[in-house]
Amino acid sequence: MNSSSGKTYMSTSNCSTGRKAGDAAAAAADQFPVGLRVLVVDDDPTCLMILEKMLRTCLYEVTKCNRAETALSMLRENKSGFDVVISDVHMPDMDGFKLLEHIGLEMDLPVIMMSADDGKHVVMKGVTHGACDYLIKPVRIEALKNIWQHVVRKRKNEWKDFEQSGSVEEGDRQLKQSEEADYSSSANEGNWKSSKRRKDDEDETDERDDTSSLKKPRVVWSVELHQQFVAAVNQLGIDKAVPKKILELMNVPGLTRENVASHLQKYRLYLRRLSGVSQHPSNLNNSFMSPQEATFGPLSSLNGLDLQTLAATGQLPAQSLVTLQAAGLGQSTGKSGIPMPLVDQRNIFSFENPKIRFREGQQHVNNNKQMNLLHGIPTTMEPKQLAGLHHGAQSMGNLNMQVASHGSQSSQNNPLLMQMAQPQVRGQMLNDTSLGHAPRLLAPMGQPILSNGVAANVSTRNGIQENIRAPSYNPVSQTSSMLNFPMNHASELPRNSFPLGSTPGISSLTPKVAFQEDVNSDIKGSVGFLPSYDIFNDLNQHKPQNWELQNVGMTFDTSQHSNSLQGNLNHAHSVLVQQGFSSGQVNGQNRSATVVSKAMFSSGDSTGHVNAQNGNQHLNSLLVDSTVRVKSETPTNLYPDDFGQEDLMSALLKQQDAMAPAEHEFDFDGYSLDNIPV
């Protein structure tokens, strides 16, 4: 690094701005942090001018913007055009935190918040929303000199997450690409950030080719877009859905058949994973299946079943799921029957990529503990929950819907629910008892993994929202029963409400499903299910936003998050389920769940706030970071790696979908996992 050349650059600092992104990137790479591309957003022109000048003095390449909307569209147009974003908190057209979430979800860039307000709660809000730093105005140049550290840190985490996620090789590939991309045109790759998530094999490759080969303009698979996509697919029937027709149905200007095709590919993969039929060695199937066989012992079977359902989201015929669920439910005290509506398909879809840990989770899903396999059968789900679930499910399509509604849920456990997590969390988490907070969040994963108890604590707010968001994938919905992740079914898991808490704020939802094998024993938070779900209760506050954003980020951001998320969610879900069930260690489970979701949900907290952090696209990172160690030691807790997280997620999501898209309403607060005797 030519740090010493900084001085010499003084005079030429202004020149750098004129350089093209590519050149700048190249130059930047050499002289990092010189040339760091900063986007600063502030409605106050005086501050904006000063900041710009300060940043230029630091030799950064500055773009200023006085409106959040403008900033967002700038970012969308050129995802890899910026390295870091600095934004004011109070802006007239959009709340700074909302922008933060959007950016996190869609672009996964480090965002620094600033404000003249230095009140603790505001700063906390920044943290929970995923801001990587918070500056108090008036900002001094010294504070700006070091912002490059956030870029480095994020990158580092991404890689790490990536590595931890299931597909290491994928990751490697991705990593390499990302690394090369570096500042610059990370390219097509970047678009989906799928690199991180993509675990899938062939699809990945294809995708990559698709996205990385030509310099196509990136398509952001926003929640809305994904919803449209899912709706179109459903309309046509998953078997008959061909890109051309989907494209026609969607009728989105600017969207090409190729975009749809590659997205469909991912989606299919995701579904496959959910149904456990994935080509991948998803042990999910196994895991799931077994549970089925197994008695639905209150926890165990359920878990397993859930997994199955999850896995089968797409594949398992609804009936099986139902059966499972019934079985599970029957056994389960029905408490947790929170049939988390399977997360919208969308969710599932998003989880697709992460095929990660979900697998693992799934295995664990066998929580034989009373997991209410609520596979979608909202048996015990409290009406509220169910409602919520359904709600969620329905809204899954509407991503935001749920989220918003849930947001209100105080779901402590929200985090679990991570939006991403397809509703799995939700439903499941809600396991009877604690349904209170039903970690519904988790469920959001396509398969509304109705983690029955698990989600309980999950702040439904978040979770539910998620669930709701979950793309209402029909297939998944059927499974709705599926995902009822019997997570804490019956068992008092509710407590678990994903207290994965340990990892509060799993910001990166990156589904990295880093659920890794470790999950088994301790569900590490790697669950990247939920895309940055902050399990913080605080999230609840943001609910509407959080969820939306989260969900969006998670599930919908198909580009990357979703997949990861899904995967993660599933994974997490499994974990959750497992956790919850196995021994009703609510806590443990929650952990797992949270862990899983952590990634997504930011699990960890028992608060279950899953903050799908803005879509960190790197759910993976979440997963990895989840430190939630599931104490629940029951091996079942963490779904074995087999369980593709994605599957799990999908299952969860599906369930969620089925369950109650509208979960938002669930006030899972009622379910406190604390009841669950661990």
Add this chain to the structure above:
Amino acid sequence: MERNPLRRQLQIMRKSLFDQGYLDEQFVQLEELQDDSNPNFVEEVVTLYYRDSARLILNIEQALERKPYNFHKLDAYMHQFKGSSSSIGAKKVKAESTLFREYCKSGNGEGCMRCFQQLKKEYATLRKKLEAYFQVARQAGPMETACRPK
């Protein structure tokens, strides 16, 4: 000590602004940003500030004409105003803004009104002083118009 009388005068003016508490450290930050490529940076920023904040002052004034007071709104406006003022180092103005917000939080309409009047005075005074300052600065020449002793 500056031999150039204008520069000397400038230095004195500057010192007085700081000593009397009109400006704080943030103003120095602005001065440090000024360089050859932007020789009038400080003046430009201050001009921009006065232009933009006039709008906020107006908003607050209008809000204070409507009874009962919408404290939430008033607080929001003042928050913005405060942020702006603090970014140029307007110390007294910033202090009045903080006080105003306190009154808003406690729902003290009278206090708000009184405080606002005081704020406007400080705001106007600072403007005059800075205008005079920049005038001398321009006359004194680009060099060392607002440099702190190295």
